[in-house]
Amino acid sequence: MFKLLKEIFRTGEATVKYPFAPLHVEKDFRGKPEHDPEQCIACAACTVACPPNAIAMATDTDAGTRTWSIDYGRCIFCARCEEVCPTDAIRLSTDFELAVTTKADLTRQAVFRLARCEACDEPFAAAKEVAYVQDLIDKTAPSANEAARRRRSVATCPACKRARDVATVAALRFDRQPEETR
């Protein structure tokens, strides 16, 4: 009994003032993911990595848009998105106070424009993503000619690329021998 009393006096006041005073969290705490649409290139790496499907991508070819969205109600704060994002567009903050009064407020969206294929003019990938890759090419290609060729290739949709490859191969009259090349 005496020990108990001593312990109680030693402890003093243990209750924290929260929510009337802010609550301290550790500096590497994983809280609400914050998305920066300026940085984002709509590459969908986070969408693929997110285990509970909190991040989604919806493509509307008629409108020529791709919509990135996050549902904080599904998020498990694992930071996989942060880990895979090539442009640091999504980062986990230390914010943990996520209560809202309507469920819709748990969703955030960002709408991106789709680029059109150089050959067929159909929308096929986010314009920013194409621009991002072209930018990388400019910095790494061995020659100006090669850079131009690669830029064109990136700006072409997969279907047209395939068609063009077939045409190129036919023009070269290249005798393929699948058994040996395998």
Place this chain on the structure above:
Amino acid sequence: MNVMSKIRVGATHLAALKAALPHAVLDEAWQTDTQLTITVKLNQLPEAVAYLYYQREGWLSVVVGNDERKLNGSFGLYYVLSMEGEEKGYVVVHAAVPEGKEEFPSVTPKVPACVWGEREVRDMFGLKPIGLPDERRLVLPDDWPADLHPLRKDAMDYRLRPDPVGDDETYTFVNDSKQETTVIPLGPLHITSDEPGHFRLFVDGEDIIDADYRMFYVHRGMEKIAETRMGYDEVTFLADRVCGICGYAHSVAYTNSVENALGIVVPQRAQAIRTILLETERLHSHLLNLGLACHFVGFDTGFMQFFRVREKSMTLAEMLTGSRKTYAINLIGGVRRDILGEQRTRTLQLIGELRVEVGRLVEMLLSTANVDGRVKGVGILDPQIARDYSPVGPLVRGSGHKRDTRVLHPFAGYGLVDLGINVGEGCDVLSRTLVRVAEFFDSLSIIEQALENTPAGPILTEDFTYQPYKFALGFTEAPRGEDIHWSMTGDNQKLWRWRCRASTYANWPVLRYMLRGNTVSDAPLIVASIDPCYSCTDRVTVVDVKKATQKTVPYKEMERYCRDRTDSPLK
């Protein structure tokens, strides 16, 4: 790099089995150095399991069912045994049940520990255990369609929920008492945690004559989700959520199972970090249980004090992982966060504080006048019952059995630290509580040792390839005992099968024997002493069979009675 080594632990067990049952063994294969799967003839399955269990010091870890019809035209049954005698390792007895003749001889009459596993296989795969005395469902609700077996590959989409067709509970609770008894149902619905359960106590006056219970009211279908919707690398994060207390233990067990199956060599530093975090988890879990033990004996000040100090272990987790509870630190192949200088210093500081403060609290608890009286000799788990049912963790150690996965089958970084097994001989609530106290201080020392000798190097390897249809076990010693996962990869970056067995699953079957012979007011205390995922009991309905009357008592009242032991609500 996927590695296969040539060490073959378990060869003596195999040789002994072949000698004892000359024509039973059809095939054998090692998944890792210490994991051997022996395929036996279906009709000799019970003899093979029983031989390894009782003659070779095997303990049953889990029974796994697997729908392999697309792969080889049969269902697979895997009885996983933890071999704890001279040669330690895991031996899995496998038998194939051909499609079209979906039954197998039950092992339960020879090895009682198999009872839950076989009931679950019957529910989930529709394989009939011939000779299994218990014909009741285990997992599926009473009104679930008779021929719908959720884990069969062709059965259903993971989102399907058949409409409920009736409210009647047709489940029969078993009462083995010879005399006339009164029934006290406890539960089910108080979903504060992940496993509500419904208890029925059969009492004579205040004495419990027998008890039965039913779980799985909120079965979440995690195995089905993992097998159908998720990639094998994402399941790590699902495993983190198997339990709200010891989720990290599951995450490690899962990643280990895949790493073992694919032969991935996890860097030593990652292993040490896993060990540190597993022990951090044990710290908070044991403090939680010690706090609740205070609460249940009516010592609420102690409860408050333990929970106050427990915050330090939560802070430790938050600092090291970025989250208080769901650590999300594992990836297949290693961990995602390193422990650097600053975190190391603070960890050591928090460990030091915890040692002093918990030391004081434990002394206080044990010197409190009525504590000894309430917990000594209560809820006895007979060592022989324990041997027959293979319970795990502080529960089985409190009954004198030296079972601790960390020591018997060192995983993660436990090979790097010095550790013994704490056992108690009292077999009662007190004994289990003292085992937890000792383990708490061991955990502090393990963290210190692991921080002291953390190997240098990378914390993650990505140098491996996913291979189809590989399977192996992964295991950890969670705060409540061994968690074991059996995973088999599919062919599309997914899992073909994931069997996840939480420690408490292995502990429920013996609870019945621990309740017998105690008084009603001790029931909550005994249930708490296995440290189940709490939640279980919401309210109490008292049924007096003799008078055919029914009276409902709120669970709070039952709990109050356990603490105060005055004004029996049964009067």
